[in-house]
Amino acid sequence: MVMILVYVDDLLITGDNTDMINAAKGTLHKQFKLKDLVELKYFLGIEVLRSASGVILIQRKYVLELISEIGLAGAKPATTPLKTNAKLTSVEVDETVGVKGDxxxxxxxxxxxxVGKIMYATITRPDISYAVQTLNQFMQQPKKSHLEAANRVIRYLKETVGQCIWLKAQPTAELVCWCDSNWAACQNTRRFVTDYMVQFGSSLISWKSKKKHTISRSSAEAEYRIMALALAEVTWLEGLFSELRVSITKPIVIFSDSK
Structure with a gap:
């Protein structure tokens, strides 16, 4: 089998047979002008490091360039992406409750x-996903407090610039999902925030943090909704693995903290 990942004019070619990979390259060379960079080391801002134990995906170079571009190279690092119990509000909420905006x-x-540049870092940094979805809510009318929160995420990336995604080279057929919801978490709309992460064996392969468009009447309803969202992602991944001829152990388990 040979697989080709296409992103605009960048290609990744992989497979389980060297002759087939070379034949695919030859076919592409006949139709397009290509530059073969041989073994994958850097792709769309993501560094790829290999060893006998597995593969590391890291955006260290991208993050360092972002820190320098924003002008926070000399800033004090932060230990968390957001302040504890941070309550960022919109302009409309400030006006409703009579609070003077910042x-x-x-x-x-x-x-x-x-925020768009920080969002790209979530490709290998699931630990900032919640902070990014929070900042995304204020794109239309951002306030000074929102910019300060975004800069804090940058300072957190500076503190943890070596964080990465570690894909272990070990045989596995287990797909496991973990999900949770934060009922009425949004200070502006009282909507709930959902989070899930999916592991293939012990390797993290999918994650998401998102505020839903509906308001749940109870925490139990919010838990059912996030389990449904997680199930949709797991179903899609199961189909993808099937196309790649990778067998998955059934049933696939979804863990939730709902009693």
């Missing part, structure tokens, strides 16, 4: 670009 940013595009 000022809308004059240049909203700079905030939007910054």
């Amino acid at each position: 000022g809308i940013l004059s240049d909203t595009t700079s905030y939007q670009r910054l």
Whole structure:
């Protein structure tokens, strides 16, 4: 089998047979002008490090360039992506409750670009996913407090620049999902925030943190909704593994903290 991953004009070619991989390269060379970089080491800002124990995916270079670009190279690192019990509110909420806002940013595009760049780091940094989905809620009218929170995420990345995704080279057929919901977590709308992560063996392969568009009447309802969302992701992954001819042990277990 040969698999080709295409992202715009960048290609990744892999498979379980060297002759078939070379034949695929030859076919592509006849149709397109390609540059063969041989073994994968760097792809779309992601560094790929290999060893006999597995593969490391890390965005160290991307994060360091981001820190330098924002001008926080000399800033004090942060130990968490967001402050404990951080309550970021929108302008509309401030006006409703009669609280004087901390000022809308004059240049909203700079905030939007910054959050977009932080969002790209979540490819290998699931630990900032919750912080990123929180910052994403204030794209239209960001305030100074939102920019400070975004800069804190950058300072956290500076503290943990060596964090990575570790894909172990060990035989496995187990797909496991962990999910949780934070009922009425959003300070602005009282909507709940969902989080899930999926492991293939002991390797993390999928994760997500998202605020839902609906309001749940109870924490039990919120738990059922996140389990349904996690199940949809697991179902898609099971289909993908089937196409890749990778057998998965059934049934697939989804863990939740709902009693």
